[in-house]
Amino acid sequence: MTTTHKRFCQAVVERCGENFQRCLHCLSCASGCPVVGAMTYRPNGVIRLVQYGFAQEVLESPDIWLCVGCNTCSIACPMAIDIPVLMDALREIAVENQAKINETGILNFHKEVLDSIERYGRTHKLEIMLRYKVRQRDLFSDMDLGLKMMAKRKLDLLPSRIADTKSVSNLFKEFSG
Numbered sequence: 557m558t559t560t561h562k563r564f565c566q567a568v569v570e571r572c573g574e575n576f577q578r579c580l581h582c583l584s585c586a587s588g589c590p591v592v593g594a595m596t597y598r599p600n601g602v603i604r605l606v607q608y609g610f611a612q613e614v615l616e617s618p619d620i621w622l623c624v625g626c627n628t629c630s631i632a633c634p635m636a637i638d639i640p641v642l643m644d645a646l647r648e649i650a651v652e653n654q655a656k657i658n659e660t661g662i663l664n665f666h667k668e669v670l671d672s673i674e675r676y677g678r679t680h681k682l683e684i685m686l687r688y689k690v691r692q693r694d695l696f697s698d699m700d701l702g703l704k705m706m707a708k709r710k711l712d713l714l715p716s717r718i719a720d721t722k723s724v725s726n727l728f729k730e731f732s733g
């Protein structure tokens with residue numbers, strides 16, 4: 557392993573604070589993962605790439621974006637490795653390093669959810685979906701589902717906001733700067 561590979565692995569360890577070097581590659585994590593069928597490397601494969609310091613492969617991998625953070629893997633892991641924390645760290649590093657992101661739709665959705673929280677202190681789902689659809693230039697594909705949700709009053713037309721939105725927006729400023 558070259559120094560560059562070692563450095564990347566160390567940077568990920570420092571970012572996530574998780575000792576994934578304990579991984580036995582037993583595949584217990586992959587067997588319960590709800591999105592494993594869509595993944596290229598599977599959760600333990602992502603760990604393997606980081607262990608070997610394959611920065612580009614892991615940072616450009618769709619797997620780090622497909623993870624929904626459900627923790628099924630961590631519960632099954634005999635070494636108690638917190639895989640969602642590792643995935644979060646890899647997503648952060650990918651964005652910071654302007655890595656080529658193949659799952660731009662998922663990244664855009666994350667952005668819209670965070671923007672909504674920054675604006676209102678909570679999520680406004682209808683606005684999130686509309687803004688996301690505009691960003692994706694895909695306005696009509698889920699129209700029937702959206703209308704059904706509105707008919708069942710699952711989507712509020714207007715946002716509600718918390719009393720102290722300033723504190724929330726200060727938090728965003730603190731962590732984005």
Ligand code: SF4
Nearest residue numbers: 579580582583585633
């Ligand atoms: S369950 Fe834990 S030890 Fe087994 S492969 Fe997955 S991360 Fe590694």
Ligand code: SF4
Nearest residue numbers: 589623624626627629
């Ligand atoms: S947290 Fe991510 S990797 Fe783990 S089981 Fe859930 S989706 Fe799969």
